[in-house]
Amino acid sequence: MHNLLDYHNRNGYLPKYKKMHFNMVLIGAGGTGGLLVQRLAKMMFAFENVGTSLILADPDLVELKNLLRQPFISKDVGHHKAEVLARRYGSTYGVKIGYYTASYIENTNQLRDLFxxxxxxVTSGTVIQNVLIGAVDNDFSRGVMNQFFNEEENLVYIDAGIEGVWLPDEEKDISVWTEEELEMSRESGYSGQVVVGLKKNNKVILEPVNGVYPLDVHDAIPPWHNCSLDPYQPQRMIANEFAAMHIAIILNGLFQNFSLDVHYINYNGRTGVSRPILI
Incomplete structure (x- = not known):
């Protein structure tokens, strides 16, 4: 277990810092990110003695298809996902949730501006801790967040990755799929992982996602790309649920004890099995 306050109270005297304020930026407000906001807003309200603030960053608009898997309702269609969630859960629980919808995050300067x-x-005796949460479906955005982690001196970086549902390369109707293709599709899309990176005083304590599961440079498609030009791999809602739950578990440890207990978690939404790698 890593107690983050220990990195600020190593002078041999009585602890100078006894509290933490968590500045959180969540990149992605879709399947995983949207479901996380529901949990996170309630946790920010419940841990009333812990300082928290949150910004959601995602320029995407709610589409009709999003109602099947993401936490939106019909009246949200056509509005920005991040703004809808920030207003809905910020006002419901009376917590600070901002939003950024002007563009996708494509460089580290944008992330720095958000923070x-x-x-x-904050009051005296409080450590300000930046927490970057990635809930994206592309390695381009992960690459930007990984670079930001490398550039910062103090950062908690939590990243969720989900296996997409397998689809045949050819765009063909499901009625002409082979039995093998049907089976491969049915069995896919349930697994994923959540990785915690930690950097304190310019030293990497826990490797971020790229140090555990190296990013695929061949899959580093910018998030603004035209999806119609590339194969689309849908995600399963249960996999998003598991990812959001595990991020919430990690944040619960930060809010409750100012500590991190796991480095990364592998899970399978079909079997309900999770395998944490403890610190």
Whole structure:
């Protein structure tokens, strides 16, 4: 277990810092990110003695197809996902949730601006801890977040990755799929992982996602690309649920004890099995 306050109280005297304020930026407000906001907003409300603030970053609009797997309702269609979730859960629980919908995050300067523009106040004896949460479906965005981790001196970086449902390369109707193709599709899309990276005082304590599951440079398609030009791999809602739950478990440890207990978690939404790699 890593108690983050220990990195700020190593002078041999009584602890100077006794509290933490968590500045959180969540990239992606779709399947995993949207479901996480529901849990996270309630946790921010419940842990009333812990300072928290959150910004959701995602320029995507709610589409009709999103109602099947993501936490939106029909009246949300046509509105920005991040704004809908920030307003809905921020007002419901009375917590600070902002949103950024102007563009996709394509460089580290944008991430730095998001953290610097979070509105918060802290009391003396409080450590401000930035927490970057990635809930994206492409390695381009993960690459930007990984670079940001490398550039920052102090950061918690939590990333969720989900296996997409397998589809044949050829765009053909399911009625003409082979039995093998049907079986491969039925068995796919349930697994995923959540990885925690930790950097304190410019030293990597826990390797981020790229150090555990190296990013695929051949899959580093910018998030603004035209999906119609590339094979689309849908995700299963149960896999998103598991990813959101495991991120919430990690954040619960931060809020409750200012500590991290796991480095990464592998899970399978079909069997319900999770395998954490403890610190």
């Amino acid at each position: 610097s523009n979070i509105d918060y106040t």
